[in-house]
Amino acid sequence: MDGNGLIGRHDGGRHPAHDRCGLAHRIPRLIAGLMRMVRDLGIAEECAQDALVAALEHWPASGVPDNPGAWLMAAAKRRAIDRLRRDQLLMRKHDALVHALEEALERTSFGAEASLDDPFDDDLLRLVFVACHPVLSTEARVALTLRLLGGLTTDEIARAFLVPEPTIAQRIVRAKRSLADKGVPFEVPGGDALGERLTSVLEVLYLIFNEGYAATAGEDWMRPALCEDAMRLGRVLAGLMPREPEVHGLLALMELQASRAQARTDADGTPVLLLDQNRARWDRLLIGRGLAGLARAERLGGAHGPYALQAAIAACHARAATADATDWARIAALYGELARVAPSPVVELNRAVAVAMAAGPQVGLDIADALQETPALAHYHLLPAVRGDLLAKLGRRRRGAQRVRAGRRADAQRARARPAAAARARLRQLIRPRAPGQAASFSDDEGSGDARRRLQVQLRLGRARAWGGN
Amino acid sequence: MRFMMLMIPKGYESAAPGTMPEADAVAAMMKYNEALQNAGVLLALDGLHPPSMGARVHFAGGKPRVTDGPFAEAKEVLGGYWMIDVKSREEAIAWAMRCPASDEEIIEIRQVQEMADFPEDVQQAAAGFDEMRQSARDVP
Numbered sequence: 001m002d003g004n005g006l007i008g009r010h011d012g013g014r015h016p017a018h019d020r021c022g023l024a025h026r027i028p029r030l031i032a033g034l035m036r037m038v039r040d041l042g043i044a045e046e047c048a049q050d051a052l053v054a055a056l057e058h059w060p061a062s063g064v065p066d067n068p069g070a071w072l073m074a075a076a077k078r079r080a081i082d083r084l085r086r087d088q089l090l091m092r093k094h095d096a097l098v099h100a101l102e103e104a105l106e107r108t109s110f111g112a113e114a115s116l117d118d119p120f121d122d123d124l125l126r127l128v129f130v131a132c133h134p135v136l137s138t139e140a141r142v143a144l145t146l147r148l149l150g151g152l153t154t155d156e157i158a159r160a161f162l163v164p165e166p167t168i169a170q171r172i173v174r175a176k177r178s179l180a181d182k183g184v185p186f187e188v189p190g191g192d193a194l195g196e197r198l199t200s201v202l203e204v205l206y207l208i209f210n211e212g213y214a215a216t217a218g219e220d221w222m223r224p225a226l227c228e229d230a231m232r233l234g235r236v237l238a239g240l241m242p243r244e245p246e247v248h249g250l251l252a253l254m255e256l257q258a259s260r261a262q263a264r265t266d267a268d269g270t271p272v273l274l275l276d277q278n279r280a281r282w283d284r285l286l287i288g289r290g291l292a293g294l295a296r297a298e299r300l301g302g303a304h305g306p307y308a309l310q311a312a313i314a315a316c317h318a319r320a321a322t323a324d325a326t327d328w329a330r331i332a333a334l335y336g337e338l339a340r341v342a343p344s345p346v347v348e349l350n351r352a353v354a355v356a357m358a359a360g361p362q363v364g365l366d367i368a369d370a371l372q373e374t375p376a377l378a379h380y381h382l383l384p385a386v387r388g389d390l391l392a393k394l395g396r397r398r399r400g401a402q403r404v405r406a407g408r409r410a411d412a413q414r415a416r417a418r419p420a421a422a423a424r425a426r427l428r429q430l431i432r433p434r435a436p437g438q439a440a441s442f443s444d445d446e447g448s449g450d451a452r453r454r455l456q457v458q459l460r461l462g463r464a465r466a467w468g469g470n
Numbered sequence: 471m472r473f474m475m476l477m478i479p480k481g482y483e484s485a486a487p488g489t490m491p492e493a494d495a496v497a498a499m500m501k502y503n504e505a506l507q508n509a510g511v512l513l514a515l516d517g518l519h520p521p522s523m524g525a526r527v528h529f530a531g532g533k534p535r536v537t538d539g540p541f542a543e544a545k546e547v548l549g550g551y552w553m554i555d556v557k558s559r560e561e562a563i564a565w566a567m568r569c570p571a572s573d574e575e576i577i578e579i580r581q582v583q584e585m586a587d588f589p590e591d592v593q594q595a596a597a598g599f600d601e602m603r604q605s606a607r608d609v610p
Contacts, residue, residue, distance in 0.1 A: 023564065024557070024561070025509055025511070025556070025557075025561055025564075064567060068568070121508070151557075228555060231510075231555075232509075232510035232511065232555065233510060234510070235507070235510035235511075235512075236508065236509065236510035239507055239508045239510070240508075285513060285514060285553070289513065289514075
């Protein structure tokens, strides 16, 4: 039923037609509430959609009920009972389930209980962890998260990632099946598992954000709607897990980066580097929210989390009224800390740039030179660009100029390769966490797929903040 | 897309300085604000002191002129606002309909303008303005 649900019938566009009833935002909570009882994502999703259809049929005549959330939940539960009863494979456990549901429904004198409108926070959090479960591929996690929690149609997801709609629909169906096959429990992991599983959740949100912020597929450089989806999900998560500093750190990072969205391209759509951006076009509202979120993460003792550190770096830029006023010493120190908690050659390269700005080009060059032997950076165009620039600043103009030219050639190649890559992307996977033109840097013997993908993600994420990024 | 939900309470135009809402009204409104926040749509919100504590600057005749509140000519004034980020005008309306507002209150929903909403020529003009600012400042 993917793509044929209520929202899908409204053409699935991200335009006013998308959600004529203004009810789509209730779907995630309905699904989450149903999941606790039916333990099957497919059934939960269908019943949630059916409840919305029922609302569309009844509300125009009867008026919107006092407590729409409770009305929808009750309608969805009734639908779940009907389904289970009708089910040809009705088994003993289903009988028990039907009884439990009926009892639950009897206890629910909806309309009277105002608190029922949003009673499903725990269930919603369980749904977050199920959608981002490690048994699923990264692509499946992203698709499932956008579908179940972001309330996007399969068609919207397909368009956002320039993948055919049936591919996404299939991916979601398969993901639901493997969750059921593997018996993934509908729960928030406890103890030691929580940290690891939360990392996966945060990674999925940041991947969605970054696909919007620096699209790997297609000709648009940015897909603002995806950024907004990721930030909305981040805010929901921050509400569900208010004591987790990295959740606030990630949200702060996304909001601080998104605050620069309007200034990242000029009128022709050409990218504008961070230091050249017109800071008057930075979004003060998002900056204010980002700084407050970062402060919250720090108050919760999370100042050294990888996302909080990246947010703190973004905050240094956000606080500087002009590019000249940037506190490079602090940025360099933050990159040093980031290199300690989440070591990566891209972080180190960023540190080289920051150190050069703070302490002079020679110190930065020493760090960059040390990276030349790193195989992962062998074809990373920003390394020669950074080295060339630092050499030029040191007065070694000839060699510097050569390296800058080499960097520019690589950039131009990347730009030329873009439309062709976009066409290929349509046939490929949903998410390709790598910078355009970067695939060649990685041969298969450089490590497991996972390690390679992690590095590719780092390279991409690094791109957003590194020398050539914005 | 961003929307402002503008709260327009009748009678606020003539409210005495320091007028505050009742505690139970605030409690109900807090629940509503929490719902907005839990859904991830709330960006900002504020309540405004009554106009009797404010001022208006008029520009009639090409010269700024200040009058202190309350403003005799005002029929509707703002009492506060929410800035929300939602997917459609319909969703914004749906959120406004959930507000525990009184008989005396109206919520006006207005979409926030983005650069992309402006026609090409306005965008061009704005871009030129940006460049002007850019070259006027010594940016490395």
